[in-house]
Amino acid sequence: MGLKGRKGIVFTLDVIASLVVLVAAVGVVSLLQHSADLPSVQYGNMNSIALDSVAVLEKSKVRDVDGLPVVRDLLQAGILLGEDRNKTVMDVIGSLWAQGNLTMARNLTESMLKGYLPDKINYEIFMGDTLIYNFTPIADPRTKITASTAVSGYRIGVPTSGYLARAWIGSASGRETKIIEISPYGSGCSSNATSNWWCDRQGGNLTMIKSFELPSTAHDFNGTLYLSLHEEGGSIYGWLNDVDQDLTTYGEGLNKTEGKKKKSKYITDTIYDAMDVYGFRPGNNTLKILLTEPSSYHTHSHPGFVLVVNYTNEKNVDYVQEQQHYEVMPLNYVEGNPMAWGVFPFDIPAGSTINKVSVHVEGRGVNDFGGVYVNNLTVWQDTTPPLNPVVNADVTSLVYQQAGKNATGETNVLSIYFNIRKEDDRITNHATGTVSILNTSYIVLNYTLPTRVQKYGYMSFTQMVPFGGQETLIKTVNFSIGNTEIVSAYLHVAQTANWEIAAAAWHSPEAEPTWDGAKDKWAPIGMQVFKSPTGRNIPSSIYLRPDRLASNSTNFVKVRDGYGSGSPYNYILPNSTVEYAVLAPGTVGYGNVFNTSSGATSDALARLAALIAPYNLTYTAATESSNIAGISWLWSPTRLKVVIGS
Amino acid sequence: MSTKKSGQLFSYDFIISAMVFLFFFSTFFFVWDYLNKQIVWQSDIKDIQGRAALLSDVLVRTGGYPENWTSANVETIGLATGEENVIDPGRLAALNATSYSTARDVLGLGQKYGLHLQLNDTLNNTIFTYGRYPSLPTAVVPISRYVLYDNSTSRPRATLRLILWA
Numbered sequence: 001m002g003l004k005g006r007k008g009i010v011f012t013l014d015v016i017a018s019l020v021v022l023v024a025a026v027g028v029v030s031l032l033q034h035s036a037d038l039p040s041v042q043y044g045n046m047n048s049i050a051l052d053s054v055a056v057l058e059k060s061k062v063r064d065v066d067g068l069p070v071v072r073d074l075l076q077a078g079i080l081l082g083e084d085r086n087k088t089v090m091d092v093i094g095s096l097w098a099q100g101n102l103t104m105a106r107n108l109t110e111s112m113l114k115g116y117l118p119d120k121i122n123y124e125i126f127m128g129d130t131l132i133y134n135f136t137p138i139a140d141p142r143t144k145i146t147a148s149t150a151v152s153g154y155r156i157g158v159p160t161s162g163y164l165a166r167a168w169i170g171s172a173s174g175r176e177t178k179i180i181e182i183s184p185y186g187s188g189c190s191s192n193a194t195s196n197w198w199c200d201r202q203g204g205n206l207t208m209i210k211s212f213e214l215p216s217t218a219h220d221f222n223g224t225l226y227l228s229l230h231e232e233g234g235s236i237y238g239w240l241n242d243v244d245q246d247l248t249t250y251g252e253g254l255n256k257t258e259g260k261k262k263k264s265k266y267i268t269d270t271i272y273d274a275m276d277v278y279g280f281r282p283g284n285n286t287l288k289i290l291l292t293e294p295s296s297y298h299t300h301s302h303p304g305f306v307l308v309v310n311y312t313n314e315k316n317v318d319y320v321q322e323q324q325h326y327e328v329m330p331l332n333y334v335e336g337n338p339m340a341w342g343v344f345p346f347d348i349p350a351g352s353t354i355n356k357v358s359v360h361v362e363g364r365g366v367n368d369f370g371g372v373y374v375n376n377l378t379v380w381q382d383t384t385p386p387l388n389p390v391v392n393a394d395v396t397s398l399v400y401q402q403a404g405k406n407a408t409g410e411t412n413v414l415s416i417y418f419n420i421r422k423e424d425d426r427i428t429n430h431a432t433g434t435v436s437i438l439n440t441s442y443i444v445l446n447y448t449l450p451t452r453v454q455k456y457g458y459m460s461f462t463q464m465v466p467f468g469g470q471e472t473l474i475k476t477v478n479f480s481i482g483n484t485e486i487v488s489a490y491l492h493v494a495q496t497a498n499w500e501i502a503a504a505a506w507h508s509p510e511a512e513p514t515w516d517g518a519k520d521k522w523a524p525i526g527m528q529v530f531k532s533p534t535g536r537n538i539p540s541s542i543y544l545r546p547d548r549l550a551s552n553s554t555n556f557v558k559v560r561d562g563y564g565s566g567s568p569y570n571y572i573l574p575n576s577t578v579e580y581a582v583l584a585p586g587t588v589g590y591g592n593v594f595n596t597s598s599g600a601t602s603d604a605l606a607r608l609a610a611l612i613a614p615y616n617l618t619y620t621a622a623t624e625s626s627n628i629a630g631i632s633w634l635w636s637p638t639r640l641k642v643v644i645g646s
Numbered sequence: 647m648s649t650k651k652s653g654q655l656f657s658y659d660f661i662i663s664a665m666v667f668l669f670f671f672s673t674f675f676f677v678w679d680y681l682n683k684q685i686v687w688q689s690d691i692k693d694i695q696g697r698a699a700l701l702s703d704v705l706v707r708t709g710g711y712p713e714n715w716t717s718a719n720v721e722t723i724g725l726a727t728g729e730e731n732v733i734d735p736g737r738l739a740a741l742n743a744t745s746y747s748t749a750r751d752v753l754g755l756g757q758k759y760g761l762h763l764q765l766n767d768t769l770n771n772t773i774f775t776y777g778r779y780p781s782l783p784t785a786v787v788p789i790s791r792y793v794l795y796d797n798s799t800s801r802p803r804a805t806l807r808l809i810l811w812a
Contacts, residue, residue: 049792064801
């Protein structure tokens with residue numbers, strides 16, 4: 001049997017093979033075309049349903065669907081009035097949403113769409129970003145269609161005719177708090193730029209005089225002096241406006257809780273205590289602290305030395321902060337032997353444009369060394385200074401707010417050191433035998449805020465938050481601030497031994513900052529609000545940027561010592577505090593519509609009383625009542641969105 | 647002897663190979679014809695679906711032309727009042743008075759497609775019907791639109807169901 005005999009079979013197999021391939025190809029093409037048609041059809045149907053849903057909600061009126069149980073309930077409950085029957089269902093859903101009544105909004109939407117739209121699709125209805133109703137959630141749909149429309153409407157349940165009223169505080173008085181900071185100052189050890197510190201002489205008397213203003217209309221004063229001092233041996237005296245505060249009547253350590261020991265003199269070490277002070281008056285006040293006859297060089301104050309004054313005063317019912325700020329800050333009088341030194345903080349709010357910062361420093365009885373510094377930079381120093389030096393300097397370029405320095409915060413420190421010669425003693429007839437920083441010295445701040453702050457009808461209130469707990473090297477305080485605007489905040493650190501501090505502030509949900517030991521700073525650096533520019537340079541008042549705190553949030557402030565050359569015993573005391581001021585509204589706008597003017601006015605007064613209840617004010621209120629006719633009230637525009645998925 | 651052998655070879659091999667060939671050839675033509683019909687059907691379905699979607703949109707979102715059209719002067723059929731998705735009873739009455747063949751022509755369906763319209767309330771009560779149900783259709787496309795029915799006293803929710811068939 002040769003090849004000739006097999007031709008028919010070979011031919012047949014070729015044809016069969018080609019036919020099989022052809023049939024398969026035709027089938028594949030047909031299936032591809034069939035499957036490609038499905039999504040577009042489905043898309044079209046879903047799109048129609050979405051558009052129809054929006055149209056039905058937008059065009060159905062309450063009177064058209066008043067047979068629905070949920071609509072009957074709204075009418076019977078008075079949430080819908082008779083005149084609301086002409087409003088659309090979308091109006092009602094939107095108004096319920098605007099009033100926060102999401103349950104009724106959901107029930108009404110459900111009753112309109114469930115059983116009406118096909119139950120084989122999933123759909124969700126949103127008002128703004130709020131999910132009002134969903135008929136089975138759309139988790140991961142193959143196809144998703146959205147139709148939306150801008151909506152606004154008239155508020156439901158509000159009569160269109162009647163009276164409405166607003167109220168505001170005409171005048172108010174209440175308790176106010178003012179914190180007078182007294183940053184570290186002292187006598188004792190001397191220093192100059194070359195030999196640094198020597199402490200081989202017994203210190204002489206140390207006098208500090210602080211002048212401060214209280215409102216001229218203030219009354220019913222009380223105050224607490226947080227003494228933070230260090231004197232070994234000797235006595236401590238204090239006067240407020242020449243009224244002897246009898247500081248020495250408290251026992252060693254000045255701890256009132258241990259009872260009064262009636263000692264006119266005592267020997268002690270570091271002192272931290274809170275004591276009542278008397279003799280405040282409206283206008284100018286003067287606090288004088290005198291440390292006498294120390295047995296060693298230790299005669300100085302520590303961080304946390306503040307005077308907290310409470311008084312009743314007429315509240316300013318408008319809060320205005322001018323954009324241009326010009327302030328002359330007088331310095332404390334400090335007199336010592338063989339030295340008079342002091343640190344004086346000043347702060348410039350974040351975001352300000354600095355026009356000029358200058359210092360004017362006057363000394364008396366200086367015959368050995370004098371130095372004036374801003375932060376860690378020298379303004380002036382002289383080893384052979386004039387007896388009564390006067391330093392005038394533009395220090396604008398030295399403040400922290402300048403470029404590249406803002407990570408250290410907004411609190412700057414002016415430091416002044418004046419010495420008399422070692423061989424002189426305090427009774428040598430140079431001036432008074434002592435060396436002094438005169439209170440004719442001052443700092444001038446001239447800066448421009450980003451904007452003028454004007455909040456008419458708002459009053460400021462100051463709050464104090466103590467750290468509490470135990471004294472530790474690193475301490476944190478947390479506190480909540482409600483729905484109110486924060487206008488200023490300060491940290492007052494209290495210590496009985498110290499070297500340098502670094503402070504950070506943050507608020508939830510921000511993560512807590514961590515300590516970068518390699519660089520001695522808080523990380524991230526944006527949370528750091530202050531770091532001592534040099535050793536022993538810790539002001540009693542540190543500015544906290546308002547953006548580091550937040551309303552409606554939990555806020556945290558953390559401060560530490562004991563890094564660098566610091567000691568592990570440089571504790572932060574529980575009496576350290578955060579002070580912040582917030583604005584509270586003293587006005588309420590138009591409220592509901594009432595049938596009578598007196599009803600509307602009473603409602604406005606009640607709303608005002610509830611608004612300011614937390615602030616314990618005595619006030620007189622002014623009201624205004626208006627008559628309206630035919631006015632409907634809109635709720636704000638948003639978007640109604642229907643999402644369909646399958 | 648050789649002639650006898652050639653005839654035997656032809657009749658046996660040829661018959662088997664022809665049978666196999668014819669079997670596969672006829673299978674190919676059967677499949678070809680089936681797929682061709684499927685493609686045509688798909689094309690019809692696609693066309694009718696597009697028409698149904700467009701037609702339902704025209705019916706529920708427009709009022710037709712002229713504005714107060716009747717069976718005598720209708721150029722475009724629409725069932726909405728001045729508002730989209732709100733069905734006008736007057737236009738339903740005008741459609742009811744229009745012959746089925748006229749309606750098909752005006753709606754651009756010609757003799758190729760048939761239609762049936764039904765308006766039901768939310769309790770599934772029939773408010774209005776029009777057109778014919780298909781008897782032996784090759785393709786049927788139903789589509790539902792959600793509307794309001796503007797009777798003289800209120801505008802209750804309703805469903806307009808359109809069936810287009812070929």
